[in-house]
Amino acid sequence: MSTENSSDQLFNNSVKILTDLIGFKTISGEDNSSLINYCDEILKKLGATSFKTFDDEKKRVNLFATLKGKHHSDKKPIILSGHTDVVPVSKGWSTDPFIAAIKNDKLFGRGACDMKGFIACTLAFAPIYAKANLDRDIHFSYTFDEETACIGAPILIEELKKRGIKDGICIIGEPTNMKIIDAHKGCYEYTTYFEGLAGHSSAPHKGVSAVEYASRYVSKLIELREKLKERTPKDSIFDPPYSTLSIGGIFGGIAHNVIADKCHVNWETRPVVKEDGAFLNSELDRYANEVLLPDMKKVFLNSSIRKNIIGEVVGFNRDEKSNACELISSLTGDNNREVVSFGTEAGLFQEIGISTVVCGPGSIEQAHKIDEFIILDELKKCLNLLEGIKNNSVVS
Numbered sequence: 001m002s003t004e005n006s007s008d009q010l011f012n013n014s015v016k017i018l019t020d021l022i023g024f025k026t027i028s029g030e031d032n033s034s035l036i037n038y039c040d041e042i043l044k045k046l047g048a049t050s051f052k053t054f055d056d057e058k059k060r061v062n063l064f065a066t067l068k069g070k071h072h073s074d075k076k077p078i079i080l081s082g083h084t085d086v087v088p089v090s091k092g093w094s095t096d097p098f099i100a101a102i103k104n105d106k107l108f109g110r111g112a113c114d115m116k117g118f119i120a121c122t123l124a125f126a127p128i129y130a131k132a133n134l135d136r137d138i139h140f141s142y143t144f145d146e147e148t149a150c151i152g153a154p155i156l157i158e159e160l161k162k163r164g165i166k167d168g169i170c171i172i173g174e175p176t177n178m179k180i181i182d183a184h185k186g187c188y189e190y191t192t193y194f195e196g197l198a199g200h201s202s203a204p205h206k207g208v209s210a211v212e213y214a215s216r217y218v219s220k221l222i223e224l225r226e227k228l229k230e231r232t233p234k235d236s237i238f239d240p241p242y243s244t245l246s247i248g249g250i251f252g253g254i255a256h257n258v259i260a261d262k263c264h265v266n267w268e269t270r271p272v273v274k275e276d277g278a279f280l281n282s283e284l285d286r287y288a289n290e291v292l293l294p295d296m297k298k299v300f301l302n303s304s305i306r307k308n309i310i311g312e313v314v315g316f317n318r319d320e321k322s323n324a325c326e327l328i329s330s331l332t333g334d335n336n337r338e339v340v341s342f343g344t345e346a347g348l349f350q351e352i353g354i355s356t357v358v359c360g361p362g363s364i365e366q367a368h369k370i371d372e373f374i375i376l377d378e379l380k381k382c383l384n385l386l387e388g389i390k391n392n393s394v395v396s
């Protein structure tokens with residue numbers, strides 16, 4: 001078999017697997033177990049060991065599978081990591097979003113670039129890793145519900161800690177056009193619920209307007225936003241360089257002449273450092289609990305303010321001496337390091353001491369959009385990187 005034939009075969013197999021993966025309708029929050037079982041079967045047939053971790057209802061699953069190194073060395077294990085969920089689809093697709101369609105040099109389908117393309121490449125390459133004389137472990141990490149504030153990955157990370165897997169090099173294959181991303185801000189999302197007392201608008205003193213307290217809360221958030229700017233780290237690598245804060249929506253009230261008893265505020269912050277997130281939350285909680293709530297309770301004792309954490313995706317911090325970035329650079333010759341504005345699971349792996357890089361096929365430009373696609377050539381580039389990792393992981 002010539003090399004050209006086997007690389008064609010490898011590429012064709014990655015397209016076939018990607019087609020299969022797109023067929024699993026794994027929208028965030030829904031059951032992803034069929035897709036996980038599909039991946040698990042492929043890897044098990046190759047001799048991988050694996051374990052699963054679950055959400056409370058056991059319908060959403062993380063998979064962590066390992067192809068063991070055949071020779072001992074002090075090389076760190078590699079973790080190839082991708083999320084299995086996709087964002088929902090809106091109307092207007094030219095093709096069925098859950099049936100892969102190839103047109104010219106592109107493959108269309110929900111998740112094609114974000115990020116089933118990467119998962120398909122890792123599965124297509126797995127047989128080669130299995131046959132190689134690996135001198136380190138190669139792990140495959142497939143998580144659920146990344147798109148909804150990284151709900152799945154922390155459950156997996158807890159298990160990794162328990163099993164003592166706290167060292168290694170992790171490649172998160174989010175779509176970066178195979179460029180090296182080594183930092184992003186955190187992304188914390190919240191909904192704060194206000195409950196007061198309804199009443200006739202002609203007697204505002206007899207009710208507790210949830211809308212009015214919510215708007216005072218929003219004013220406080222806007223005030224704190226200015227404080228976040230003052231806290232800009234000197235050497236910030238982000239754009240904008242400070243932690244941002246945004247109010248996504250205020251919902252409450254039923255009529256002009258009714259005091260609103262319910263209101264909720266959706267808001268988010270993107271901290272450049274963890275401390276900003278802690279600062280913001282403690283200032284805000286203090287204001288809510290020590291100023292607003294006592295005021296509300298003066299009129300109605302059962303008034304409440306409840307802050308619900310939708311998700312707190314930790315930031316991913318630049319590490320000047322990153323093993324993960326150095327490995328990718330040595331394989332691709334690309335020494336550039338970039339930051340992105342979207343969040344990933346990278347910070348979670350980094351937090352437990354795993355050197356992490358975000359680098360994967362496809363472009364974020366096509367993610368979360370109608371007619372999402374991946375340029376087929378990107379899959380080839382990703383397979384080349386996986387080949388490089390193999391060459392770097394065999395006894396020489």
Ligand SMILES: [Zn+2]
Nearest residue numbers: 083114115174
């Ligand atoms: Zn993604």
